[in-house]
Amino acid sequence: MPTASEFDRQLVVVTGAGSGIGAEVAREFAGRGARVVVVDSAANLAHAVAESIGATAVVTDVRDRAQVCSLMADLDQAPDILITSAGGAARRSALDVDEALFADSYQLNVGGFWRCTQEAARRAIAEQTSLSVVNIASSLYRGPATDLSHFAAAKGASVTLVRCLAQELAAHNIRVNAVVPGPVETPATARVWDDNPDARSTMRAKIPLGRIGEPRDVANAAVWLASGESNWVTGTVLRVDGGLDVAD
Numbered sequence: 001m002p003t004a005s006e007f008d009r010q011l012v013v014v015t016g017a018g019s020g021i022g023a024e025v026a027r028e029f030a031g032r033g034a035r036v037v038v039v040d041s042a043a044n045l046a047h048a049v050a051e052s053i054g055a056t057a058v059v060t061d062v063r064d065r066a067q068v069c070s071l072m073a074d075l076d077q078a079p080d081i082l083i084t085s086a087g088g089a090a091r092r093s094a095l096d097v098d099e100a101l102f103a104d105s106y107q108l109n110v111g112g113f114w115r116c117t118q119e120a121a122r123r124a125i126a127e128q129t130s131l132s133v134v135n136i137a138s139s140l141y142r143g144p145a146t147d148l149s150h151f152a153a154a155k156g157a158s159v160t161l162v163r164c165l166a167q168e169l170a171a172h173n174i175r176v177n178a179v180v181p182g183p184v185e186t187p188a189t190a191r192v193w194d195d196n197p198d199a200r201s202t203m204r205a206k207i208p209l210g211r212i213g214e215p216r217d218v219a220n221a222a223v224w225l226a227s228g229e230s231n232w233v234t235g236t237v238l239r240v241d242g243g244l245d246v247a248d
């Protein structure tokens with residue numbers, strides 16, 4: 001793993017850092033000496049996480065181009081690292097997904113990654129600095145995904161976009177990779193699983209490594225993909241799923 005000093009003074013922007021996986025990613029980088037910008041649309045969450053790890057909070061809705069432009073323009077330099085973890089979607093059966101939910105899932109899960117990466121890349125190119133981007137997608141990105149077809153489709157598009165951007169931006173010394181997590185214990189999954197007492201044990205039973213993931217599992221992968229230790233890696237899709245993809 002990268003050493004504690006590797007990220008000293010580096011500027012790391014983490015979206016969706018007010019909760020769950022994004023918060024753990026932000027905490028991990030801050031603990032390794034990075035200057036972390038905690039980005040979230042929920043002001044209370046962004047400020048609480050930033051305060052707890054000695055980072056800066058910026059309240060931004062990644063669905064909004066103007067807000068993302070302000071976020072990137074107001075940084076004191078181009079970011080060295082961008083982690084896009086803002087995402088999620090309400091559960092709805094495929095036949096009941098309406099135009100609004102479908103569009104919003106795209107705006108957040110692929111659009112948020114797209115516009116943050118585009119604006120960060122423009123700034124890095126203008127300042128002739130390198131940039132490493134890690135998109136937190138989902139192991140559902142290839143489907144099927146009961147009651148989450150709109151989410152899986154958007155995450156699938158985001159993984160395709162990771163590969164496209166990796167190819168187009170490599171000449172600018174910009175790397176773009178994806179982590180695709182399996183089921184991870186976070187406030188988002190607790191909201192679903194807490195309503196169903198069997199949900200966790202059913203899920204655990206499907207995972208070859210015998211446990212549900214922790215945010216730390218995903219953060220460790222994101223840190224490695226963002227770091228110089230992976231500097232010949234771009235356009236890759238790293239599964240962090242306890243072996244779910246190779247389950248019987």
Ligand SMILES: NC(=O)c1ccc[n+]([C@@H]2O[C@H](COP(=O)([O-])OP(=O)(O)OC[C@H]3O[C@@H](n4cnc5c(N)ncnc54)[C@H](O)[C@@H]3O)[C@@H](O)[C@H]2O)c1
Pocket residue numbers: 015016017018019020021022039040041042045060061062063084085086087088108136137138139180181182183184185186187188189
């Ligand atoms: N938890 C899992 O099992 C799991 C599995 C696969 C993928 N993921 C993905 O990992 C990422 C993080 O998930 P999590 O479980 O930590 O969720 P979470 O709900 O705990 O955290 C997501 C954060 O994103 C923020 N956010 C939502 N919409 C936003 C917007 N428009 N602009 C800015 N911030 C916004 C929320 O306020 C929240 O703080 C998501 O992209 C999710 O799809 C999670």
